[in-house]
Amino acid sequence: MEPSPAVQRAAEAVAEAVARAGGSHGPRMHPFERMAARPCVVEAVEGSVEVEGNYLGTTIIDMGASQVLIGRRLAEHLGLHQEENVTPEGWDIGEGLEEGQKEELTGVLEKARDAFAYSLAELGKCNRTEMEIDLQSSEPVYQRRRRLSPGDRDIAIAKCKEVLAASLIQESTSEYAAATVVAVHKYLTGEMLARRMWEDYRGLNRMTKSDRVMDQVLQEVPRALCYIDDVVIYSQMGEQHVADVAATLVTIEVAGLTCHPEKCHLGVKTVAYLGFQVGEGGLSVQQAKVEVVDRLKAPTDCSTLRAQLGFLSYYRRFIPNFSKTAKPLSQLLRKDEGWKWWKEQERAWTTLKEAVKTAPLLKLPNPDEPFLLYTDWSSSGMCTVLCQEEKGTERVVAYVSRSCSPAESNYSSYEGEGLAAVWAVELFRPYLQGRKFTLVTDHQPLLWLMTNQTLKDRNARWAMHLQEFEFDVKHRPGERLCSMWMA
Incomplete structure (x- = not known):
């Protein structure tokens, strides 16, 4: 097969760059560089080489006798126009989208190529704000170097060389120092197998003020939230989801930031987030x-x-x-x-x-449906269960419990039930305030607390506190309610 003119020009440019680099050792290959495939019969050179200009890390990888992979940045610098767009491989696009919507989303991802980093060299640099490190004290934070095993030391040295070559760090003689730790790392599949180098910056972080860069970046995207560096887009499936993903990627790209392509899960019905499995069915443990x-x-x-x-x-x-x-x-x-x-x-x-x-699947709260609030108290502790009905069946939104203090353990039964009701209502205030709900109890004295007009001291304060909410009290006799939910 004859090579295309574009590939021929690329091969000639690389050969010239290798000749300028000189030396008998040949070029070095960057371990994370991604290339775009094109067929040719030019003998490939394995590795990468630095050449004069504004780009670094030109890479040719030998894929056999009929293929050569050309670096995207080299192709753009040389003005080599590809005949068609190279679709990023490995996108996790779930079954929540129809085929046409998947194609539309793939097009969005192709256009937002610069919003993703396929290597350390492609990591973005935020241009949204200037970072000022405000210290609470002028005393330097210094941690002594920790002892590492020979294997862990090799891991740390290799990682330092890698990020140093990518210009992400530089050699320093600062009075500030963080300890290097080599610990188990989580794979993208969630398995905890590999070992990876970390820096323990907790001491330094205690001296600095927290920043809200990602909150500022995503504040104009209505259905995107971020916790530290994990972004979740919680739109409806379909056209709205495609539009929300596009808006989020554009916002991230404009801010100079980049995403990890292999950590992006798009159009999925459930997603692992902050240790939970979140989806249309509810909330469960990851x-x-x-x-x-x-x-x-x-x-x-x-x-x-x-x-x-x-x-x-x-x-x-x-x-x-x-x-x-x-x-x-x-x-x-x-x-x-x-x-x-x-x-x-x-x-x-x-x-x-x-x-x-064996944790159950908890229901995600629906603000348009009424809530049921179960409370129970004993001398050792109190518990509450927030529920909603779904298709005629009560489903749990959340279980909460706490121990009683020594003073609370001495309360009478009706005072204890009153305390449990006030505590539970205040706990779920964001869900209950401004809408009518049902407070379910198995204790008759609580009904008396809600209706008595001659209450004093803390009972009167509790009754006044509960008047902020609109609810009906329902007595359900039988065993302890929270024990019933446990069963």
């Missing part, structure tokens, strides 16, 4: 986190227990009576409390693990 919980081993000291309990507590909205269940574990973290891992602690720890592993 499967990768369930696997982490399954691998947890029983703690042997307070430090490990505190870390595990904090991790499990992140999913407490899925666990009825979390505080009551975790109480034997929480007591071990009290000051001057000795380490006593007995059957009670083992049972509580196992129960919490199983609760996360």
Whole structure:
């Protein structure tokens, strides 16, 4: 097959660049450079070479006797026009879009090529704001270098060379220093396997003020939100989603930022976000986190227990009576409390693990539908369950519980139920205020609290607090309500 004129000119340009570079070692290949495929019969050179001009990292990769991959930036610099657009491969476009909409979205992605970084050299530089690091103290933050194993040291050195070559860092003799850590890294699939170098900037971050660059960048996109560097577009599927993706990419590109193409999931019905699986069906625990919980081993000291309990507590909205269940574990973290891992602690720890592993699918709240609020109180703690009806069936939106203080444990039953009602209503104020809901209780004295005209002290304050809300009180006799939901 005869090479096209464009490929022939590219090959000649690369050959000339290699000749100018000189030396017998040949060019070096950038490990992340992406190329556009074109057939030819020109002998390929493996690697990349620096040439004079405004571009860096020209790369030719040998793909066999009939293909050569040409760097996009080199082609643009040489004025080589491709006969057709090269569609980015590997886009995760879900089944939430029709075929025509998928094609339209693919066209949007092709046009927004500069909104993505396929290599470290293509990472964007934000032009939206000037970064000023305001320190709370003039004392330098310095962390001593941590000891690394030979394998971890090799990983750290290789990473430093890589980002140094991409001009993302520079050598420094500053009085500020952060410790290098090599830890397990999460693959794009969610598996925690590879080891990767990190810098522990927590000490420095405590000295600086937080910035809101991404909030400023996306403030004009109505259905896009960002948490640190994770952007979620929560539009309806179809044409609106395609338009929202296009608007988001244009905004990001104009700001000089770039996205990781392999981390983009578009047109999907569910997405893993901040440890949760979020979608049209509701909210659930991300499967990768369930696997982490399954691998947890029983703690042997307070430090490990505190870390595990904090991790499990992140999913407490899925666990009825979390505080009551975790109480034997929480007591071990009290000051001057000795380490006593007995059957009670083992049972509580196992129960919490199983609760996360079998966590239910929570309903996403619908502001147009009425809410039902269940409350329950005991001398050891209180719990509440927020629900909504869906197709004639009550579905849970969230479980919340907490322990009682020593004073609250001495309340009478009707005072305790009143406290639980006030606490639950205040907790879910953003969902309940301004709309009528139903407060469901299994305790008759709570009905008396809502209707009595001669209340005093805290009972009167609670009744006045509840008057801010519009609700009906429904008595449902039987077993403890939160225990019923747990079953």
